[in-house]
Amino acid sequence: MPDTVIETPEGIISVGGMPRGDLTVRTIAMPADTNANGDIFGGWVMSAMDQAGGIAGVERAEGRVVTVAVEQMTFLRPMKVGDVLCVYTEVESVGRTSMKIHIEAWARRFRTKIREKVTEATFTFVAVDDDGKPRPIPKRG
Secondary structure (H helix, E strand, O other): OOOOEEEOOOOOEEEOOOOOOEEEEEEEOOHHHEOOOOOEOHHHHHHHHHHHHHHHHHHHHOOOEEEEEEOOOOOOOOOOOOOEEEEEEEEEEEOOOEEEEEEEEEEEOOOOOEEEEEEEEEEEEEEEOOOOOEOOOOOOO
């Protein structure tokens, strides 16, 4: 199945549809983040996704959260030095002490207006108190 290509009003060409959720983290891929092949480490991308999920989780839980699980992650495209990694988050569900956050990583290709989805996954976070024990997530009215 071919990728969906969309041109946005800002002139950005989006390959793989449109990002889902809120832009939470943006960072640039640097030479120190590469493997021996010159590609950006998948772990570097995953770390940025975990940071973005943590930000979204803290906002929703109104306090400290910890990552407890990551559901399937498949890397669709490589990141290269100079690409801007844009990470989008969306809270999917909230339980008593845990929440699932859908996280997408997109590359804004170096010196272009092309944006491509790199990977996505659902992360599970648990709200914890000062002692690291699970605590209830406040209800939203």
